[in-house]
Every structure is written in C-alpha cells, then in structure tokens.
Amino acid sequence: MLPKSPEQLNTKTSFTTLTTLLQTPLSPQNPRTWIILTVLFIQILLLCSLRSFPSSIPSPLPAVHYSARALQQCASGNLFVYHLPETFNHQILQNCDNLNPWSSRCDALSNHGFGQPAAAALAGIVPEDLLPAWHWTDQFVTEILFHDRIINHKCRVMDPESATAFYIPFYAGLAVGKYLWLNSTAEERDRHCDMMLSWIKDQPYFKRSNGWDHFITMGRITWDFRRSKDEDWGSSCIYKAGIRNVTRLLIERNPWDYFDIGVPYPTGFHPRSKSDLTRWQQFVRARPRHALFCFAGAPRRAFRNDFRGVLLSQCRDAGESCREVNCAGTRCSNGTSAILETFLDSDFCLQPRGDSFTRRSIFDCMVAGSIPVFFWRRTAYLQYQWFLPGEPESYSVFIDRNAVKNGSLTVKGVLERFSKEEVRKMREKVIEYIPRLVYAKTKDGLEGVKDAFDVAIEGLFARFKEQEQPEFHKWK
Structure with a gap:
C-alpha cells in the first residue's frame, strides 16, 4: 500500500475531529456546540466562495491572444x-563635465543624447511644425540612443533563457573619449x-x-578601439580576447x-511620429534647388x-554652380543652419573622406534630400549595407579621385552630364x-516605420539566426 500524503492525513484528521464533535450532545451551554457551529459556518463559507471563485479569474482566452x-x-x-x-x-553621463579635456x-549629451533644441537657429529654414524634431545632436551619442530604445523595446525580456540577443550597455566611446587627446x-x-570584460566573462549566458549572440554599441569609429601598440592611438578594446565574438555597432x-x-x-533630425517623417520627405522633395553641387x-x-583642398578649389571655380560652407576648426562639429540650408539648396553634395573614411556629413546631406558624391568606396558602400540601397548608382555618384587630382575630370563636368530626370x-x-538614416525621438520608435535603430536590431536578429544554422562555422 502506498503511504498517504500529508494532505490526505490532514483531511482524514479533520474529518475524524468533526465526526467526534457531531456525536457530542449539543446544548448552548456546551462549548463544543459553538465549536461545531463555527466549523459548519466556515465550511459553508468555503463552499460558497468556491462556487463564485471562477468568475473572479479572467478568462484564459485573452491571455492566449495576447501571447x-x-x-x-x-x-x-x-x-x-x-x-x-x-x-x-x-556614471559616465553624470561625469559629463569631465569627458572632454577642453x-x-x-x-551635447543632454535630452537622452539628442542634445539641445535647434529650433531657434533653424527657424525659417525648417517648416515651423517640424522645428521641435531638430536638435544639435553630437555625432558620438549612439551608445545613449540605442540604450534608451533597447530598454523600452517591445521584445525585451527579463528572462535570459528566452533571449535571442544579449545587449551589453557599456558606453565604450564616451568612456575612452577623454583619454584620446591627453598624454x-x-x-x-x-x-x-x-x-x-572582467564582469561580462563571468556571466553564464556569455x-x-x-x-x-551578444552585441554592444561603440559610439565612435572602429579605429579608436584598435590600438596595436601601447604608444599608438586609442584603446585596444576590440583586440581584447573577451570581445572577439561580440557584434559591435x-x-x-x-x-x-x-x-x-x-x-x-546621428543627424539633427529626430522625428516624433510617422507624420513628421512624411512631412519632411514632402518638404525636401518640393524644395527648389539652385546650386548644382x-x-x-x-x-x-x-x-x-590634401584632396579636400582640391575640391574646395573646384567648388570656387564653378561659380554659382557650387555652394561652399567653410568648416575650419570645430564650427561644423554638430551641424549648423548654414550646412542644412546649403544641402537643401543643392542637387549634389561632395563627400570626400573625413579624418577617417566616413563622415557625419554623408547623413546630414542625404536627410536634406541631396545626392551624395563619393570618392572612396569605403566612405559608404562598404560601410552601411543594412541602411543604404544595394545599387550605389541608384542614390549616389562615384567619381575617381585620381582623375580629379590630375585634372582629367572636373566635378562640375561629371555632374552636369546627368539629366533632370536622372x-x-x-x-x-x-x-x-x-x-x-535617422533616429526617432520616441522611446518606442515610429508606428509603422523602421528608423535606423529598428533596422539595426532586425539585422542583429537575422545575423544571430544565421549563426545558428548547421552550415555556419563558429570558432570557439
């Protein structure tokens, strides 16, 4: 015979006690009478409660639909x-006064990374109803923008066992920025x-x-984290053993x-809604453009x-066909009203390499509806495949920089060959x-539209799914 469970023993004991009580003569003066009545009253209450209990529980059907x-x-x-x-x-953000040696x-890091409002400076250039969507956004704040969006993401889970992708919210670029320029x-x-890395390597899912299946945002260019020798520029973070297999944005x-x-x-435009985006697209489409480039x-x-000097000379030689904005020093570091107005007024914008192969100006230019002109393939074509059209000629022009340098081509001559329809x-x-190409201002993104953040997260999910296929080779 199987041993009785504790629940069965308790039930039998309670029943025996009640039977004994019932067999006792009942009288108001007998204390046992009140005990019996109390027990019976409790039993009646329990029975009534059990009959009505299911009605207080939500139907399981809505929960199934929600899931x-x-x-x-x-x-x-x-x-x-x-x-x-x-x-x-x-704590890095709280120490914002000391993140720059100057x-x-x-x-620059305020307003959740969007920076100070730009409405006052852009009045008369940007449609009035879109002015609140514009900020003086720093180019090195993707770590903040991504962190804020990810913690509010509809697919964020608290149970790591059900996760597809693991986000490490480390502000690597902001942390190292101060030390890049000091001795x-x-x-x-x-x-x-x-x-x-010491912390993350102790985590079981890592x-x-x-x-x-882990990723991190590093809000600067990759070369700032690829120091080979101690005396060279930057951090050696990417070369550290623990980060070798982590996807880096x-x-x-x-x-x-x-x-x-x-x-x-990041650019200065951060739409608050889908209607902001549509309104801006309509505006740049209808905008009259008076300069060729x-x-x-x-x-x-x-x-x-210096190739930039060559381009500036050609711009000046082109007369009214070219508009120039002199960005000597740091006057254009986070965009200016003059830059936006110039891009809005021009069919094409010249995009040579910056201090590295890329520059923020590419995105400022395209957000203004101007067509980028590249001279290095690494400036965009080998950089932003998730975000730009797969056919470079559909949205941009490529000009051989060596031909421009030796004088066999002029930028104006190349661009004048395109018809108005092209x-x-x-x-x-x-x-x-x-x-x-833009980062929405809302924490939940834009309803029905994918911004740069959404495209990046979708790309990460696709990449991690691909890595799980049997034919994908992963080293240990």
Whole structure:
C-alpha cells in the first residue's frame, strides 16, 4: 500500500475531529456546540466562495491572444539587457563635465543624447511644425540612443533563457573619449573596457555562447578601439580576447571584420511620429534647388596632397554652380543652419573622406534630400549595407579621385552630364531611404516605420539566426 500524503492525513484528521464533535450532545451551554457551529459556518463559507471563485479569474482566452500577438511582433527574436554596474554607463553621463579635456560635454549629451533644441537657429529654414524634431545632436551619442530604445523595446525580456540577443550597455566611446587627446597611458585608455570584460566573462549566458549572440554599441569609429601598440592611438578594446565574438555597432566599421557593423551617424533630425517623417520627405522633395553641387568642410593643410583642398578649389571655380560652407576648426562639429540650408539648396553634395573614411556629413546631406558624391568606396558602400540601397548608382555618384587630382575630370563636368530626370530619380531614392538614416525621438520608435535603430536590431536578429544554422562555422 502506498503511504498517504500529508494532505490526505490532514483531511482524514479533520474529518475524524468533526465526526467526534457531531456525536457530542449539543446544548448552548456546551462549548463544543459553538465549536461545531463555527466549523459548519466556515465550511459553508468555503463552499460558497468556491462556487463564485471562477468568475473572479479572467478568462484564459485573452491571455492566449495576447501571447500570440507578442509572439507575432517578436517573431525575429527577443532582447535581454544586462544590468551592468552604473560605472559603465550612467556614471559616465553624470561625469559629463569631465569627458572632454577642453570643455563640458553636458549640453551635447543632454535630452537622452539628442542634445539641445535647434529650433531657434533653424527657424525659417525648417517648416515651423517640424522645428521641435531638430536638435544639435553630437555625432558620438549612439551608445545613449540605442540604450534608451533597447530598454523600452517591445521584445525585451527579463528572462535570459528566452533571449535571442544579449545587449551589453557599456558606453565604450564616451568612456575612452577623454583619454584620446591627453598624454594618457595605455592602461588608462583600456581601463573601462578591461573592467567590463572582467564582469561580462563571468556571466553564464556569455560563457554559454562565448559572446556569439551578444552585441554592444561603440559610439565612435572602429579605429579608436584598435590600438596595436601601447604608444599608438586609442584603446585596444576590440583586440581584447573577451570581445572577439561580440557584434559591435559602430559609426565606422572595419570592412574586413565580420563583427563590425556600420550604423548611421546621428543627424539633427529626430522625428516624433510617422507624420513628421512624411512631412519632411514632402518638404525636401518640393524644395527648389539652385546650386548644382556643394561642399561643407575644411581643407586638411597638414596632409600632403590634401584632396579636400582640391575640391574646395573646384567648388570656387564653378561659380554659382557650387555652394561652399567653410568648416575650419570645430564650427561644423554638430551641424549648423548654414550646412542644412546649403544641402537643401543643392542637387549634389561632395563627400570626400573625413579624418577617417566616413563622415557625419554623408547623413546630414542625404536627410536634406541631396545626392551624395563619393570618392572612396569605403566612405559608404562598404560601410552601411543594412541602411543604404544595394545599387550605389541608384542614390549616389562615384567619381575617381585620381582623375580629379590630375585634372582629367572636373566635378562640375561629371555632374552636369546627368539629366533632370536622372537627378530626380536619384533624389527620390535618397528621400525613400531617409527613415532608415535617422533616429526617432520616441522611446518606442515610429508606428509603422523602421528608423535606423529598428533596422539595426532586425539585422542583429537575422545575423544571430544565421549563426545558428548547421552550415555556419563558429570558432570557439
């Protein structure tokens, strides 16, 4: 015979007690009479409660429908966000006065990374109803923008077991920025990265995948994290063993590193709704353009055979066909009203390489509906494949820089060959892709539209899914 469970024993004992009580003579003076009545009253209450209890429980049908909707919305995957110690993110922001050796970064990092409002300076250039969507946004704030959006993402989960992708909210670019320009040691430049890797390598889900399903935003160009020797520029974070298999979202990638993904530089336009985007697209489509091309930048006189200087000379020689914005010093670091107005007024915008192969101006130009002209393929074509059209000629022009240097081609001569219809089609393609190049101002994104953040997250889910296929080779 099987032993009785504790529940069965308790039930039998209660029944025996009640039977004994019932067999006792009942009288108001007998205390046992009140005990029996009390027990009976409690039993009646319990029976009544049990009969009405199901009506107080919500029907399971809505919960099933809700789960189905959630599964449909997050069919690509779920996000898990590590709760890193605040020294890796929030404390860095709190220390904004000391993130730059020359001046405070607090204004630039304010408003959840969007920066100070630009409405006053852009009045008369931007439609009045869109002025609140414009800010003086710093080019190095993707770490903040992504963090804010991910913690509010509809597919964020608290249970790591159900996650497809694991996000490490470490502000690597902001942490190292201060030390790039000082006479700092290699240890100082690597300190935050070393501490973060020491922390993450102890996490069970990092150990499980060896980092393959993890990602991080690094809000600077990849070369700022690829120091080979102690005396060289930057941090060596990307070369650290623990981060080797982690996917890295950067504003400029190494085209030959699988784990580097290029994401758009932040611009000043942050739509608050789908209607903001549509309104802006209509505005730049209808905008009259009086100049054939433009160039916003400054020569690099310290560089031998500076190509920017060549382009500035050609712009000036082109007369009214070209508009120029002199960006000497730091006057154009986060955009100016003169730059936006110039891009809005020009069919084409010249985009030579910057201090590195990419520059924020590419995205400022395209958001204004101007057609970019490239001279290095690594400036865009090998950088932002998730965000730009697959056919470069559909939205841009490529000119051989060597032919421009030796005088066999002029920029004006090349651009004048395009018919008005060809220019219209290229501009239309640029305008079509504006949503994928901007970061929305809302924490939940834009209803029915994918912005740069959404495109990046979808790309990550697709990449991690591909990595799980049997034919995909992963080293340990």
